[in-house]
Amino acid sequence: MKKLLHLKKEQQELMPLFNGAFIENKPIPFPNRNGSSAYSNLFYWAHLEALETSEFPLHPHEGFEIMTFVFKGSIEHYDTATKVWTPLGLGGVQVIQAGSGVQHAEKITKGTQLFQIWFDPDFSKSMIKDACYRDYQVNEFTSEKENAVERLIYLKDRGVISYDTPNISIEKLKFVSGKYQETLEENYTYSYYLLGGEVTVDNELMTKDDFLVLNSSKEVSITAKSTSELFVIKSLTNIEYPRFIDKY
The missing domain is CATH 2.60.120.10 (Jelly Rolls)
Incomplete structure (x- = not known):
């Protein structure tokens, strides 16, 4: 075995959001002036726990393929492609293929725990595609x-x-x-x-x-x-x- 990285939770980037409503620990945080810990086609990885119900307001994405895995609780998301709020419950997965650009918002209920993971799918191909959303409910997985x-x-x-x-x-x-x-x-x-x-x-x-x-x-x-x-x-x-x- 060749170990590339081993991080305890306290060694990951820890970030409270919205006055402490959410707390994130990030095995792969966003790049900063000190560089990036991204590797392979993984760009970003965060584990979020909602201590209170709150909302990420409307914000843009492009190019990336973004996957959300709900392990506890539930979320709702809104995007400029579908223009509706869509719920996603325990065990569900949301996949955003951001393509040439989309904006979305997320409501996350108290007690929810989830991953959000960003993949680099090859921007030379993804940026010429329309944005696409797909939700997968827990009963679709076996x-x-x-x-x-x-x-x-x-x-x-x-x-x-x-x-x-x-x-x-x-x-x-x-x-x-x-x-x-x-x-x-x-x-x-x-x-x-x-x-x-x-x-x-x-x-x-x-x-x-x-x-x-x-x-x-x-x-x-x-x-x-x-x-x-x-x-x-x-x-x-x-x-x-x-x-x-x-x-x-």
Whole structure:
């Protein structure tokens, strides 16, 4: 295993929003004058917890493919493409293909926890497309058991989500207490976020909200010390198209 990054929650960028209504911890924050921690085709990754109900006002996006995963609670979103407020509940996923440009707003209810992850789908292609929204409700996803691991596949060749960013897959793994082996593919980077529980990935101990990035390994050994949920993104290590982040 080649470990690229291991961040505890307190090592991630922590940001309160709207007078503390929301709190975000960001494994991959936005670029700043000190540079960027973006890699592969991942540009931004935030975990948000809503301590109060509040709203992100109307704001623009373009080019990126933005995915929101709701783990607790619910959200509503409005955009200038559909011009309606659309609810998304527990377990749902929203995909924004921002294309040539769109504006949207989000209402997030108290108690909600979610990811928002921005992918770079190749701006030379995405910027000439119209913006597109799609919501996927929890009943559109199914879990399967494989080697005693419960796998919820969000995005893969056989997944239900339609997406533009090439060479990515996204799944949530649920482990009961025990030891497991996971096979990794060469030339791919694996990004792990522990949603709950406690695991070791080879010799790396992960507790809730830890973020681990690794590659250059054919398999990893995972030991779950308790029932644990691990969110995993597999993405190509070397991106052939010019990335937006390379402009910084």
